[in-house]
Amino acid sequence: xxxxxxxxxxxxxxxxxxxxxxxxxxxxxxxxxxxxxxxxxxxxxxxxxxxxxxxxxxxxxxxxxxxxxxxxxxxxxxxxxxxxxxxxxxxx
Numbered sequence: 001x002x003x004x005x006x007x008x009x010x011x012x013x014x015x016x017x018x019x020x021x022x023x024x025x026x027x028x029x030x031x032x033x034x035x036x037x038x039x040x041x042x043x044x045x046x047x048x049x050x051x052x053x054x055x056x057x058x059x060x061x062x063x064x065x066x067x068x069x070x071x072x073x074x075x076x077x078x079x080x081x082x083x084x085x086x087x088x089x090x091x092x
Contacts (some may be wrong), residue, residue: 010034031084040083047076 010029051072058064 044079
């Protein structure tokens with residue numbers, strides 16, 4: 001995650017993943033925005049860890065609470081939406 005918070009690291013990451021920067025206008029991205037995006041990604045990672053721990057702790061899937069799983073996945077979807085509001089993929 002630290003890699004995307006520096007301009008050099010961000011550009012290296014884009015080049016590594018072959019992102020066409022001619023299509024995406026990245027001139028509006030600043031460090032504050034990238035830090036907010038990084039925080040959202042960290043929170044998504046934390047939730048994924050919670051889901052993994054929760055499902056691993058269950059003896060079988062019949063013990064898994066579907067309501068709890070829906071809530072956790074709903075939180076991930078909300079955070080993901082917020083991330084793409086900050087850093088849209090296209091038509092930026």
